[in-house]
Amino acid sequence: MNQCDHEALQQEIRRLEGVVTELHSQLIQAQKLGSIGTLASSITHEFNNILTTIINYAKMGVRHRDDAIRDKSFDKILSAGQRASKITTGMLSYARARGDRRDVFSLSQLVQDVLVLVEKDLQVHRISLQLDLPPDAFAEVNASQVQQVLLNLMINARQAMQPGGTLCLATRRNDAAGTAEILVRDSGSGIPPEVLPRIFEPFFSSKTADSQGQGGNGLGLSLCKEIVESHRGRIRVESSVGKGTTFTLKFPLASPQATAIRTTTQAAPAQKAG
Numbered sequence: 001m002n003q004c005d006h007e008a009l010q011q012e013i014r015r016l017e018g019v020v021t022e023l024h025s026q027l028i029q030a031q032k033l034g035s036i037g038t039l040a041s042s043i044t045h046e047f048n049n050i051l052t053t054i055i056n057y058a059k060m061g062v063r064h065r066d067d068a069i070r071d072k073s074f075d076k077i078l079s080a081g082q083r084a085s086k087i088t089t090g091m092l093s094y095a096r097a098r099g100d101r102r103d104v105f106s107l108s109q110l111v112q113d114v115l116v117l118v119e120k121d122l123q124v125h126r127i128s129l130q131l132d133l134p135p136d137a138f139a140e141v142n143a144s145q146v147q148q149v150l151l152n153l154m155i156n157a158r159q160a161m162q163p164g165g166t167l168c169l170a171t172r173r174n175d176a177a178g179t180a181e182i183l184v185r186d187s188g189s190g191i192p193p194e195v196l197p198r199i200f201e202p203f204f205s206s207k208t209a210d211s212q213g214q215g216g217n218g219l220g221l222s223l224c225k226e227i228v229e230s231h232r233g234r235i236r237v238e239s240s241v242g243k244g245t246t247f248t249l250k251f252p253l254a255s256p257q258a259t260a261i262r263t264t265t266q267a268a269p270a271q272k273a274g
Contacts, residue, residue: 160188
């Protein structure tokens with residue numbers, strides 16, 4: 001192979017690597033939007049409830065001249081509007097591509113932000129929630145990517161349970177191991193031991209797509225593992241058939257002061273001497 005052929009080959013390799021990187025990014029974004037699609041029905045139902053509340057209390061405020069009734073109507077309308085804004089903000093934040101920027105976040109806050117998107121879906125399927133979210137577990141993460149992992153795990157957990165099941169979400173600070181951890185535990189059907197070693201393999205799935213065509217492509221858990229490991233973290237799973245499954249996400253522990261220190265450092269050059 002002469003020098004020109006070698007340079008041409010290297011250029012083609014770089015081009016193909018760029019294509020693979022772009023396709024991988026598109027795959028992750030498509031999986032994120034697919035998760036939102038799974039929740040579309042319940043989120044739409046929630047918005048309908050919010051609009052009904054706003055309309056009914058607006059009518060009450062128009063009909064009554066009593067100040068107390070009008071104040072109550074305005075309070076209910078404001079509360080419903082804030083609820084709608086919270087859901088919309090959560091959806092936009094989740095769906096937006098943010099590159100690979102990472103900051104120090106409370107893992108409990110990330111879990112609570114995702115719950116805004118899934119709580120109505122859990123109610124529709126009569127799944128109860130148990131939360132243990134102390135505020136002391138911090139990690140340096142890409143918030144959108146970790147929320148993608150959490151949303152995928154929560155949807156999988158809901159799909160594994162019959163009505164009346166329980167979803168447990170917890171965060172913890174493990175100083176001995178130097179990790180900040182999130183636990184997602186369901187009371188569902190569990191994963192057979194012969195299947196468990198393969199669940200993180202790309203395109204491997206033990207379930208079929210649902211009536212909306214969601215799930216069953218074998219990409220969700222594979223992408224979850226990839227995202228967690230890109231944060232120098234680990235994802236672990238324990239499961240018992242008929243008893244349920246627990247996923248544990250472990251990230252390097254970070255100090256909550258790190259964000260403030262970084263912000264102060266970045267702002268320093270803008271200060272002028274008097």
